[in-house]
Amino acid sequence: MDSQDVEKIRGQEPLEIQCSEGSKSESDSLLVTWNSNDDPDHPFNWSQFRKWTITLLLSQGGLVTLMSGSMLAPALTTIAQDLNTGVEETQIFLSIFVLAFAFGPMILSPLAEVFGRRPIWIISSCFYILWNTVGGFSRSPGLLIASRILSGFGASAEFAISNPVLADCWHPSERGKSYAISTFIPLLGPALGPIIGGALTGTIGWRWSFWILSIYDGILVIIAIFAFPETYEVILLNRRAAMLRRTTGRPYYTETHGASETLSSKLAKSLNRPLRLLLTQPILQVVAVFLAYNFGILYIVLSTFATLWIERYGQSETYSGLHYIALVIGYTIAAQGGGQLMDLLWKRLKERAGNSTAPEYRVPLMIPGAILIPLGLFIYGWAAEKRYHFIVPDIGIAIFGSGIILNTQAMQAYVTDAFLKYTASASAASQFLRNIFGFAFPIFAPVLYQRIGYGWGNSLLAFTFIALGWPAPFLLWMYGAKLRALGKPQW
Template sequence: MSDSRPPLGIRNADSIRISGPEFAAQGPDPDFNVKDLEKYLTQDGVITNDPDLGTTGAIDSYLVTWDSPEDPANPFNWPQWMKWAVTLLTSLGGMVTLMSSTMMAPALPAISQDLHTDDARTQLTLSIFVLSFAFGPMALAPMTEVFGRKPVWLSSCCFYILWNTVSGFSQTNEVMIASRFFAGLGGSVQYAIENPVLADCWRPEQRGLSFAIATFLPLFGPALGPIIGGLLTGSVGWRWLFWVLSIFDALLMVLAFFIFPETHADTILHRKAKKLRKRTGHAYYTEHERGGKSLSRVLAVSLVRPCRLLVTQPLIQLMSFYLAYNYGILYIVQSTFATLWIEHYNQSVSVSGLHYIAIAVGCIIAAQVGARVTDRLWQHLQVRAKGETQPEYRVPLMIPGAITIPIGLFMYGWTAQVGAFWILPDIGIAIFSCGIILGTQAMQAYVMDSYPKHVASASAASQLLRNVAGFAFPLFAPKMYQTLGYGWGNSLLAFVFLGVGLPAPLILWKYGAKLRAKGGPQI
């Protein structure tokens, strides 16, 4: 057994002498199972503080941590360009996923004609993609906490590329629905890694800055998708909607394979410990491995964590309800926006897609302004609290979002109802988009700060109902607008949002800490 001192980043070197022959017969194992370490600790082993103990049948156990607070391997200490590269790559992946969810909107009449389906079944091909978002992250998010962000992201995106390409070759509505659902499962990985990657790389006081890109590009996708969708459908046909996205995502994955580093701290330290075990024969292990659980046990616990958080954490439940309505009305608006211009303003499919630029403008303004405000507000509240921080410091930014969403809905609905000049509904939809982005930024940051140990699982749990609503709400949207018209239809959505959206920030600001405490310890 080597008598070398532990390197930096190894805490409290303890040598464990084993009196029995079991370990001596095995010899040092490069892939030492920490479960064996726990077994030796509780049997005949004698724990000493002598790291130089060199007797037959002795193992040296070292806890692997960061070398120092400035350890360059820690994602918090990466150069700014590397952080931005990681943020940009994941954001582009999110943009592809959300473009896929709305890119079909201008092409729905053409798809209905080619596949011989009615409007309701054709609408299902659009919405089924969003439904799969509800289930995919519940499994993929905890897997990123076990296997790391990068392998789960790359493998899931390959799954998306496969099934999204199949969608372009669909000859029946049944094949289209099935392929869209499976493509959505693969694409939903963005909900499993985007927030966790931000939490891995950016400190809380920098989080607003990272959100300027991280939330803008994905939420820009639903606006950009129909623009491109309208142009492609009117020129080369609707099948190219899917093939273009598959090609773009494939190129993105090739790029990510070479330049995207692992960001999950526990995974980075685990790999460090594994290399040290292989090189030295000592029982190096991480804090995460201290329990000595097998991979199957760790995976089983991780896979049920999002469900347990949703069931046991009142804060997650409240956030889920708020996000669900937020997302539901977003998809109502986006899935029916093109129909307004085609059927009521008698515009072509290509021109109808251009109106989604208004949504993009609202996203850009809110993402850039909101991101900077949230960092300044965080710093101001931190100074006022004499250095203390709370997740509730993210809540104030939810209030302008809760106000602008209904204002935008009222303006959009009634200007569309009376057939006003086209710029007026577009202004209303831009105001609405501003509110959506502001609210989403604040809510995502709040969840990240509230559950720092399990950001991926907490984000997935908070988004389950959101994605179910994104699937279900557009299904009744055409009937709602046929019955109530755009004026009263959007007014109904706005009035309900006032009842949901305005109280939520006040409840979180006053009772957020109590709700977290009531939920008990993170699991």
Template sequence: MDTTVDLEKTKTLECSSSVQNSNDPILVTWSSPTDSSNPLNWPTSHKWFITIFLSCGGLVCLMSSTMLATAVTTIAQDLHVSQASANMSLSIFVLAFAFGTPVLAPLAEVFGRRKVWLACGVWYVGWSVGCGFAESNGFLLAARWFAGLGSSAEYVLTSPILADIWRPEQRGLSFAIATFLPLLGPALGPLIAGLVTESIGYRWNFWILAIFDALLILGAFFFLPETYGQLLLHRKARKLAKTTGRVHYTEYDIHSLPPTTRLQKSMMRPFLMMLQDRIIQIMALLLAFNYGTLYLVLTSCASIWTESYLGSVSQSGLHYLAMVIGYTAHLKAKHQGRSAPEYRIPLMLPGIILIPAGLLWFGWAAEKHAPWPVVDAGALIFAIGIILSTQAMQQYLIEAYREHVGSAAAASQFLRNIFAFAFPIFAPALFSSLGYGWGNTTIALVFLVLAVPGPFVLWKFGAQLRASAGAVV
């Protein structure tokens, strides 16, 4: 009798356990290491299409930021404002990046890369078209600001999407190519704008880029899928829950929170990283001086050729080819995949040395009215330094902040965009009082003092600083 009772109790417990287990939440992951729905496992040809596509979007963004460098004099005359006021129409576009990226990057982590990229692209096209119809400097400044907000998404989302689809050992070459075209933008923008301004008018600079970006948006609508793995898994869990009636979840619990809570957590992340993460602070300072000096050279280059060398606007634009050649030279180097963020640091050093070297060469050659090839050689050296150091820094961030690349990119770029906005504003006064030689020497010395220690600090203490910053993200 006792044996029969024990058997009945066992069956009852097993049945109860079975019912309980059937109601337990189910963890959703990729079905296997080769799951084709995981963006990391997508066909290589598809990954390269996305990579080139993104680079074209970034090209539009950075071309838009500098295309007025050779047209500011024409704009000043047409809108009856001072040269300094016209310069604002160039730099305010970059200032908008500083306020757009800390918001748009977290939004992409909540709603997906694709939706934010498309929405912001449409926003950029609309305001860029409006820039071409501006009849006052005030409207032009406002339209450029709003266009910059939209365009910033096309640039800040490149790194997160690349991190979504490429494995660490594949990111070297893919990242170099993806960022190559965008980094041509600051040099190609003034070059093309100089030709357009003298032939069909400066307003077509806005419309041509708007048309090009509209074509990219149309292509993205059909061919750019969502790449954010966390969000794809969340959608998979939600679909399974609806189909089976059982609770499914992922290890990324943020996507199961209410929308307002998700937005609050995501929106706060870039600002917390800026305030608390030492890695982000160091990288932000390095990127800030990189971009500040880049935009200083880009805006001063046009005036050197039109004022000191008495060239035309279109001729001044052709000298930006020196920077294009400098960027291209970098692609001849091999890019090998690396998995540790610190392995990117040695690549920063050559660039950080070449930037001030190029500034000194460029500035003193222009000061002494050397033949134009000598001046352009300095710009070429400077450009090589910019692309070497910038790519190494951005790849470091991808490796160090794998799960929150968008927020890390936004946090590190805030100060960069502020510097890119401010440097062109004080550039005319700097060169007017010190000349191109001592003006560029001053910038080069400040750059050396502030930028050189950064890579050594990251090399020695980077891993320790990243470990202590884990709670921030």
């Protein structure tokens, strides 16, 4: 390799879109950066086909994750009979999977910042396949709970990897378009899961709910081996620097990795980063609370929706699952419309601010979401309470689902823009509370509806959301920058 080749690989200027400040002096000639804004090795400059292939692959993985969380809902009564368990314990079979989502990303996200997105996603998916398959063979409550926790840990890679990969590959101006697909397909999981689970439980048995998902995820892993390259620019630049050190013998380094830095030192800094971010960044704490309540009420609705149709409307497990199609419709409208609106708002606000950008430009999308969530809960709750025609609660659940999608898209994009350097760890930190709520809320859901009914039960959830959710967009818009500035920079 001659000196010209080395110089071409090493790079001359920092990539502007990485927010690197200043230019390198002569004394920094060993610092490895991108060649230019058009460097073909940077994921921003990959072909649209390649970026969409990665986006769709990871979104399918997210679909498997969220289907696994909800597919057992129509089968809970049958599982309780087969394993001889009570109502509360049976509900844990469903929600314990979600509890693993809280802790998995806190470990997997920093590992992805050390080893890269690709290996962590593939290994975690294989771990999920193993334990999800074991879940289908469970003959005791203990083994089923253990397999659900462990498979949930592997499946949580979707929360640790997907959003960071999108930030790696897509320009901020395209983020809404990519979120329209990446958010929409996984959030079909909570709707499609009970539909498929109900059909399987009523025909070939609930155990196939596990095995079919393991087979499908196995196919995704095989595809990923060939179609999912590493996207994290830190890893890509570190590889470039390592190659230069091998070929020249000179101590090339990157902004994030010194030539002599060891793996143990990188792990020591990275593994506690999500927790440090959550404890030291006020803006993440605020977003975490909003996301937590969103996810909690979503899982209350998901875990009890099938039971409503079975017990209150006298429908079969198979037909009860079909009502989740209403959620699919709501998700579809919100995801596609919300993604386009996000990019449009970003562009307009950027132009108005003289071409400058800020994470707050994602916030306006939260406003329609904050209105639709309680509206949907009121319609769904009181229609179910009065036993109106099935189309009325279905309309309510579709409106509710639309609001959840809009709110989730906006807040996830906000976190991505606010913490571009450590997107994986920041996403894990922001989702920690939400997944604990997703585990805990469905446990008390049956008691809630038994004691005060669907009308007042959902009204209670809606009024609580109004108290928390309606001030949220105004708080982030007016004080988001100040809250970010209060955060300690030692990440």
